[in-house]
Amino acid sequence: MSRGLSVDPSDAVPLWKQIEENVRRLVASGALRPGAAVPSVRDLARDLSINPATVAKGYQRLVEAGILVVKRGEGTFVAEKPPAPARGEREKELQSGALSYASLAVTLGVSNEDAVERVRGSLGFLRRKKKDETS
Amino acid sequence: MSRGLSVDPSDAVPLWKQIEENVRRLVASGALRPGAAVPSVRDLARDLSINPATVAKGYQRLVEAGILVVKRGEGTFVAEKPPAPARGEREKELQSGALSYASLAVTLGVSNEDAVERVRGSLGFLRRKKKDETS
Amino acid sequence: MSRGLSVDPSDAVPLWKQIEENVRRLVASGALRPGAAVPSVRDLARDLSINPATVAKGYQRLVEAGILVVKRGEGTFVAEKPPAPARGEREKELQSGALSYASLAVTLGVSNEDAVERVRGSLGFLRRKKKDETS
Amino acid sequence: MSRGLSVDPSDAVPLWKQIEENVRRLVASGALRPGAAVPSVRDLARDLSINPATVAKGYQRLVEAGILVVKRGEGTFVAEKPPAPARGEREKELQSGALSYASLAVTLGVSNEDAVERVRGSLGFLRRKKKDETS
DNA sequence: GTGGTCTAGACCACG
DNA sequence: GTGGTCTAGACCACA
Numbered sequence: 001m002s003r004g005l006s007v008d009p010s011d012a013v014p015l016w017k018q019i020e021e022n023v024r025r026l027v028a029s030g031a032l033r034p035g036a037a038v039p040s041v042r043d044l045a046r047d048l049s050i051n052p053a054t055v056a057k058g059y060q061r062l063v064e065a066g067i068l069v070v071k072r073g074e075g076t077f078v079a080e081k082p083p084a085p086a087r088g089e090r091e092k093e094l095q096s097g098a099l100s101y102a103s104l105a106v107t108l109g110v111s112n113e114d115a116v117e118r119v120r121g122s123l124g125f126l127r128r129k130k131k132d133e134t135s
Numbered sequence: 136m137s138r139g140l141s142v143d144p145s146d147a148v149p150l151w152k153q154i155e156e157n158v159r160r161l162v163a164s165g166a167l168r169p170g171a172a173v174p175s176v177r178d179l180a181r182d183l184s185i186n187p188a189t190v191a192k193g194y195q196r197l198v199e200a201g202i203l204v205v206k207r208g209e210g211t212f213v214a215e216k217p218p219a220p221a222r223g224e225r226e227k228e229l230q231s232g233a234l235s236y237a238s239l240a241v242t243l244g245v246s247n248e249d250a251v252e253r254v255r256g257s258l259g260f261l262r263r264k265k266k267d268e269t270s
Numbered sequence: 271m272s273r274g275l276s277v278d279p280s281d282a283v284p285l286w287k288q289i290e291e292n293v294r295r296l297v298a299s300g301a302l303r304p305g306a307a308v309p310s311v312r313d314l315a316r317d318l319s320i321n322p323a324t325v326a327k328g329y330q331r332l333v334e335a336g337i338l339v340v341k342r343g344e345g346t347f348v349a350e351k352p353p354a355p356a357r358g359e360r361e362k363e364l365q366s367g368a369l370s371y372a373s374l375a376v377t378l379g380v381s382n383e384d385a386v387e388r389v390r391g392s393l394g395f396l397r398r399k400k401k402d403e404t405s
Numbered sequence: 406m407s408r409g410l411s412v413d414p415s416d417a418v419p420l421w422k423q424i425e426e427n428v429r430r431l432v433a434s435g436a437l438r439p440g441a442a443v444p445s446v447r448d449l450a451r452d453l454s455i456n457p458a459t460v461a462k463g464y465q466r467l468v469e470a471g472i473l474v475v476k477r478g479e480g481t482f483v484a485e486k487p488p489a490p491a492r493g494e495r496e497k498e499l500q501s502g503a504l505s506y507a508s509l510a511v512t513l514g515v516s517n518e519d520a521v522e523r524v525r526g527s528l529g530f531l532r533r534k535k536k537d538e539t540s
Numbered sequence: 541g542t543g544g545t546c547t548a549g550a551c552c553a554c555g
Numbered sequence: 556g557t558g559g560t561c562t563a564g565a566c567c568a569c570a
Contacts, residue, residue, distance in 0.1 A: 014560060021235060028241035041543065051562050056543070067242055071414060073542050073570035090243050095253060101236040102257035107159055108225045112258045118229060119254050122237035123247045130241075144341060149554065186555050284545060291505060298511035311558065321547050326558070337512055343555035343557050360513050365523060371506040372527035377426060378495050382528045388500060389524050392507035393517045400511075419569065456570050 004031060005039065007048050015050055019058030027067055027078055030130030034080045038068060041076070065090075140174070142183055150185055154193030162202055162213055169215045173203060176211075274301065275309065277318050285320055289328030297337055297348055300400030304350045308338060311346070335360075410444070412453055420455055424463030432472055432483055439485045443473060446481075 004026060007018045026032040038044075041059065045052040059076055062068040069079045105115035140161070142153045161167040173179075176194060180187035194211055197203040204214045240250035274296060277288045296302040308314075311329065315322040329346055332338040339349045375385035410431075412423045431437040443449075446464060450457040464481055467473040474484045510520035 016560080021238070024242045025234070025238040028238040040541085042541095051564095052543095053563090054561060057560090059543090065242075070543065071570090072419070072544095072568080075542060094240060094243055094245060094250070095257075097236050097239045098250075098253035099257040099260075101232050102254055102261055103156070104232045105229060105258065106261050107156060108229055110225075110229060112255070112262070115229070115233075115258060116251060116255055118233035119237055120247070120251055122230075122234045123240065123250060125234075126237055126241050127247070149342070151554085189555065192554090286545080291508070294512045295504070295508040298508040310556085312556090321549095322558095323548090324546060327545090329558085335512075340558065341555095342553080342559095345557060364510060364513055364515060364520075365527075367506050367509045368520075368523035369527040369530075371502050372524055372531055373426070374502045375499060375528065376531045377429060378499055380495075380499060382525070382532070385499070385503075385528060386521060386525055388503035389507055390517070390521055392500075392504045393510065393520060395504075396507055396511050397517070421569085459570065462569095 005044060005048070007050065009050075015054050016057035016061070019044075019055060020061050023058070023062055024067065028126050028130070030133035032078050033133070034078050036078045038076050038078065140179060140183070142185065144185075150189045151192035151196070154179075154190060155196045158193070158197055159202060167213050169213050171213050173211050173213065275314060275318070277320065279320075285324050286327035286331070289314075289325060290331050293328070293332055294337065298396050298400070300403035302348050303403070304348050306348045308346050308348065410449060410453070412455065414455075420459045421462035421466070424449075424460060425466045428463070428467055429472060437483050439483050441483045443481050443483065 005019065005022050007015050007022070009015065011018065013021075023032070023038060032038065038059070039047070041052050041055045045055045048055070059068060059070075063070055063076070066079055066081075068076050070076050101119070102115065105112075140154065140157050142150050142157075144150065148156075158167070158173060167173065173194070174182070176190045177187050180190045183190070194203060198205060198211075201214055203211050205211050236254070237250065240247075275289065275292050277285050277292070279285065281288065293302070293308060302308065308329070309317070311322050311325045315325045318325070329338060333340055333346070336349055336351075338346050340346050371389070372385065375382075410424065410427050412420050412427075414420065416423065418426075428437070428443060437443065443464070444452070446457050446460045450460045453460070464473060468475060468481075471484055473481050475481050506524070507520065510517075
């Protein structure tokens with residue numbers, strides 16, 4: 001196992017995006033701490049049996065988002081500083097994520113409270129896990 | 136107005152999927168009752184200024200899902216007995232969506248309350264929209 | 271000529287970045303107006319004798335920056351609205367550009383006033399040209 | 406301190422180029438006078454915690470440019486007569502840089518004054534930095 | 541060894 | 556026709 005990184009080629013969401021989300025999740029949960037190295041592009045590509053360029057694209061997005069940093073010739077690492085307070089651009093990203101999730105919930109016929117509760121639960125799960133890993 | 140059906144061409148989600156989701160929502164909310172007719176493919180296409188094939192594709196998915204039925208020569212109608220979505224699948228999909236959104240919020244450095252509030256807001260927005268369409 | 275778009279394969283700056291800058295320049299100067307179509311990925315790639323994926327990468331960056339918009343199945347167009355006031359993220363981009371230019375000027379042994387004057391001149395040139403093209 | 410020489414590993418520009426530019430600047434500003442010795446490759450590498458090969462590459466470029474000269478067995482020194490850069494080339498490079506920056510500013514929707522002010526600020530920052538290193 | 545760029549060409553989704 | 560994704564593999568810059 002590559003530290004919990006996995007992809008599903010039959011999924012509609014692009015492989016590079018699956019990788020992005022996976023890493024995001026690992027960082028959010030503290031499984032990947034600031035300064036820690038993520039698997040090299042080639043290694044992860046081999047483990048997942050996909051093309052290195054695909055992995056690179058996923059990493060690239062995270063670099064642009066400030067989640068990862070590249071040290072040339074050394075590898076890719078989790079950024080030391082939590083990505084800036086994030087006004088503006090990222091505001092939109094979060095809002096879009098919220099709407100997307102809400103839409104899913106409504107489509108699935110779930111009550112507002114149930115939908116909200118699940119988010120609250122996931123947040124708690126991540127924060128708790130992060131605290132554990134950090135300590 | 137085509138009964139509250141609208142699409143956003145600049146949205147990342149495919150037009151046919153927007154149509155599918157819109158109809159699904161209208162049916163779920165009762166705005167479109169079992170047995171009711173949905174707009175004809177070419178009418179809706181004209182109203183939305185999009186390609187009829189795009190509308191057809193959205194309807195097609197709904198027919199395959201058992202939400203709509205086609206009566207040849209008469210038109211397309213809401214099925215009498217919309218099939219209940221598999222509980223297990225829904226559960227997993229929603230849970231996964233919640234975790235995904237939570238991870239995004241955490242990596243963006245957003246507080247739990249802010250993250251939850253945004254979902255609540257989005258849910259309210261969607262329900263309100265649905266209500267408008269229903270009335 | 272593809273509307274003034276050209277690249278220099280022997281240049282150290284990546285082809286996709288050259289394309290990005292070229293388009294940015296054409297938009298800034300008004301040669302490409304809001305709503306106008308940019309050359310299709312394949313066409314431009316053929317004209318420049320480079321790979322479509324390379325062109326696509328350049329366009330992609332501009333889409334993410336809000337300069338271009340993609341209409342699926344139709345093509346790529348200059349965005350209608352001037353990219354949002356741009357606080358935050360783009361702040362950094364501009365600052366980085368300024369520092370980069372200043373560094374070049376200092377390295378070249380140019381006086382502050384000369385360096386500033388050249389920027390002022392270029393800005394004037396672009397604004398004037400834009401006004402002409404728009405009118 | 407190695408005479409004000411410093412590098413930023415997280416910067417996009419290659420370490421060897423940062424070194425090259427630093428030295429070039431120190432020479433241009435007079436902090437390093439003709440005939441003066443520059444730090445030895447291994448000393449500087451140790452001070453900066455980087456690979457000696459990286460330092461060597463930066464020095465090499467400067468030797469090729471006639472800025473530095475190597476006296477075998479003694480060390481590396483600032484050339485007595487630093488060659489004047491070709492006027493024409495400089496001119497074009499600077500002008501191109503100015504236009505590039507101006508285009509960026511315009512597409513970002515920034516006012517002329519704001520754009521100019523940022524350059525002025527960056528220039529001031531660099532000159533001040535150079536002065537510090539000189540003193 | 542690392543990541544970044546580019547190519548050639550396939551396949552898919554969309555309109 | 557459009558752009559988006561992915562692959563396989565080459566080459567380069569960097570440490």
